[in-house]
Amino acid sequence: MSVVVTRPQDRFRADVDGQDVVRQRARLPAHLYDKLHCPITGDKLTYSRDTHTLTGGALAYPVRNNVPLVLRGSALSDALRWQAAEQRGLKTRIRSMVPSPVSGERQRRYLTEFLSRRTPGDLVLNVGSAGWDLGPGVWNLDLLPFAGVDLCCDVHRLPFAAGQVDSIVCTGVLEHLADPVRVVAEFRRVLRPGGAVLCTVPFMQAYHADPEDYRRYTAAGLRQLFEAFSSSEVRPSHGVGSGLAWVGADALAAAFSFDHNRLHTALTLSLRWLFAPLRILDRLSEGSRFEHVACSALMIEAVR
Numbered sequence: 001m002s003v004v005v006t007r008p009q010d011r012f013r014a015d016v017d018g019q020d021v022v023r024q025r026a027r028l029p030a031h032l033y034d035k036l037h038c039p040i041t042g043d044k045l046t047y048s049r050d051t052h053t054l055t056g057g058a059l060a061y062p063v064r065n066n067v068p069l070v071l072r073g074s075a076l077s078d079a080l081r082w083q084a085a086e087q088r089g090l091k092t093r094i095r096s097m098v099p100s101p102v103s104g105e106r107q108r109r110y111l112t113e114f115l116s117r118r119t120p121g122d123l124v125l126n127v128g129s130a131g132w133d134l135g136p137g138v139w140n141l142d143l144l145p146f147a148g149v150d151l152c153c154d155v156h157r158l159p160f161a162a163g164q165v166d167s168i169v170c171t172g173v174l175e176h177l178a179d180p181v182r183v184v185a186e187f188r189r190v191l192r193p194g195g196a197v198l199c200t201v202p203f204m205q206a207y208h209a210d211p212e213d214y215r216r217y218t219a220a221g222l223r224q225l226f227e228a229f230s231s232s233e234v235r236p237s238h239g240v241g242s243g244l245a246w247v248g249a250d251a252l253a254a255a256f257s258f259d260h261n262r263l264h265t266a267l268t269l270s271l272r273w274l275f276a277p278l279r280i281l282d283r284l285s286e287g288s289r290f291e292h293v294a295c296s297a298l299m300i301e302a303v304r
């Protein structure tokens, strides 16, 4: 089975070119609407085609452009205000020209392996997905309705009843969350016994807010976070070359931009291009039992 893993910036380009590939996927099928529960009260949500709302008990959630927004308060206002046009601003265009500071090759391989173990009909969630497409049958969840997101919700309160989900993918998200301990407990709650989760987290990466960036993880810290699961395995998902390329380029850009925004953007852009070849070093250390000491990111696979 092959998995299409595209960078968010590639999706953005596809959107700008008018190939509305992603939007076509942003429709939860009826059987998934049936599985949604209110994250506050736990009541089953019922969809009304007339009002485009999901209702459960006293609470209702809007469905906009076929994407349920199971959010409340400021998170809901942000999602409602969010415009696809925001992805077309100058900053995003510039950012889309910067090569990814990490090589995604190994993560892609591990993801393919993980997803090949699911059986047809499994409920598989990609949590904090942005616009990544992991192939048919993997549902994208995020706070914001980026192109390709199927369901907007806060990962701290997933809109599913206990034991309903077969697999969860969550790459590059835990460092951005206010309460990752609660989120991991939430994964455990919604997974069925025997269900599995795959997470990648940064160990040696530069600061990158989305919308914030709170922490980094060691292999031991990651194991401890998932200690309530029945089994887990940790391995580096991005090697030392990715770490050096990202931290090196961003550190030099910070040091030589003299607090000047435009200079900082220009330096980041050019230094990331310059440092990108270092990513090849990831291949040299793969498989070494010492790699976790200085890798860019770690991956955990844990079974409920």
Ligand SMILES: C[S@@+](CC[C@H](N)C(=O)[O-])C[C@H]1O[C@@H](n2cnc3c(N)ncnc32)[C@H](O)[C@@H]1O
Pocket (backbone or CB within 6 Å): 008, 127, 128, 129, 130, 132, 141, 142, 143, 144, 153, 154, 155, 156, 170, 171, 172, 173, 176, 177, 210, 211
């Ligand atoms: C760095 S991106 C990772 C995107 C993608 N998983 C990847 O590997 O490229 C982090 C994503 O997490 C989402 N996110 C942050 N906080 C969230 C929350 N509380 N609930 C759901 N998604 C969240 C952000 O909107 C963003 O799309």
